[in-house]
Amino acid sequence: MSSRVVVKLENVTKRFGDVVAVNNISFEVYRGELFSLLGPSGCGKTTTLRIIAGLEQPDEGRVYIEGVDVTKMPARERKVCLVFQEYAVFPHMSVYENIAFGLKVKKLPKAEIDKKVKEAAEILELSSYLNYKGGRLGLSEQQRVAIARCLVVEPKLLLLDEPLTLVDAKVRERMRRELKRIQRELETTMIYVTHDQLEALMLSDRVAVMRSGRIVQMGTPEEIYDNPKDLFVATFVGSPTMNLVEGVLELEENKLVLKTPSYKYILSKEVESNIIQSLLGSEVVVGFRPEDAEVRNDGVLEGTVKLIEIVEDRKILHIKINEDEVRVFVDLLAPFTEGQKVKIRINPLKLHIFEKKTGRKLLKGVVSG
Ligand SMILES: Nc1ncnc2c1ncn2[C@@H]1O[C@H](COP(=O)(O)OP(=O)(O)OP(=O)(O)O)[C@@H](O)[C@H]1O
Ligand SMILES: [Mg+2]
Structure with a gap:
């Protein structure tokens, strides 16, 4: 020893x-x-x-x-x-x-x-x-x-x-x-x-x-x-906790898509299909931390601001996207209002993909684009 x-x-x-x-x-x-x-x-x-x-x-x-x-x-x-x-x-x-x-x-x-x-x-x-x-x-x-x-x-x-x-x-x-x-x-x-x-x-x-x-x-x-x-x-670990969305992964025209019972989310504009080939069709939970998503005009997920919380020197927007609600950090002085429509972009390198059945991590951040 x-x-x-x-x-x-x-x-x-x-x-x-x-x-x-x-x-x-x-x-x-x-x-x-x-x-x-x-x-x-x-x-x-x-x-x-x-x-x-x-x-x-x-x-x-x-x-x-x-x-x-x-x-x-x-x-x-x-x-x-x-x-x-x-x-x-x-x-x-x-x-x-x-x-x-x-x-x-x-x-x-x-x-x-x-x-x-x-x-x-x-x-x-x-x-x-x-x-x-x-x-x-x-x-x-x-x-x-x-x-x-x-x-x-x-x-x-x-x-x-x-x-x-x-x-x-x-x-x-x-x-x-x-x-x-x-x-x-x-x-x-x-x-x-x-x-x-x-x-x-x-x-x-x-x-x-x-x-x-x-x-x-x-x-x-x-x-x-x-x-x-x-x-x-x-x-x-982490507060506020990681955002989680459940669904099935699919690939559509090179885009990584998460299909939930009622909606489809485009997670990434481009993806190297060979990397995720084995995950396609499986039931997964996709996770991302509130600091790993951004509100921006070219975001791929669209939702409505339901609630704005101030935590120390930042704001957290609670954004309703279809059936799901996610939290995203923005600057303290960023001028958002409740009810506003926003688009968010998740940093694809910070996407965590878990197997739904076991909770085991399948993939993190090897998705490009
Ligand atoms: N002396 C004991 N007799 C019977 N059961 C015990 C005894 N000590 C601990 N346990 C049980 O063992 C398990 C682990 O207890 P332990 O006190 O180590 O947990 P802990 O992580 O320190 O929890 P906490 O955060 O509540 O302090 C619990 O289910 C507890 O009820
Ligand atoms: Mg103890």
């Missing part, structure tokens, strides 16, 4: 009675990496973290930390620290005592404890809070205390389970940045669990998307976003 690998899971399965919480998953996390497990509630994220921490025994498979098989090793010997969603900062202890907790348990000399606590407090910007009682802290400080308490024991691996779900949106954004800064500064290897796709995309070096106990796709945030492997990943 490469020395770059800090943790490795090999075909790990965990059952609770009839529930397969984690179903044959394998992955490696590299030194200094921020790796996220992303997925909806109940998909097995926490169970995976607990298995790595040693709080749960897998039924099958092996766990390695720095090349050592730790599958049977007790949690306290693993040098792994897990920060739970509820930070569990001791309310009656001072911040100093909270951070020092693990070091006192280890019976380190007082002077050494003092040095480590102050160093960690400095990094996490907690120096001025050292005498505060845990119970008096805001959520941001509590989170930092929980992380500082982990960092002082110098874990090989820091595991964070949805650490930001309890804080409100504004604070969460700042804490996200702080967390990344700390991770980069200390070169900590970190596994971050979240169900928030945006958070995973913003923070991570790599993301593993989980569904029903399995990893469905693993890659950089760009790969996950630009090249989702199936409909689940395509629609779970």
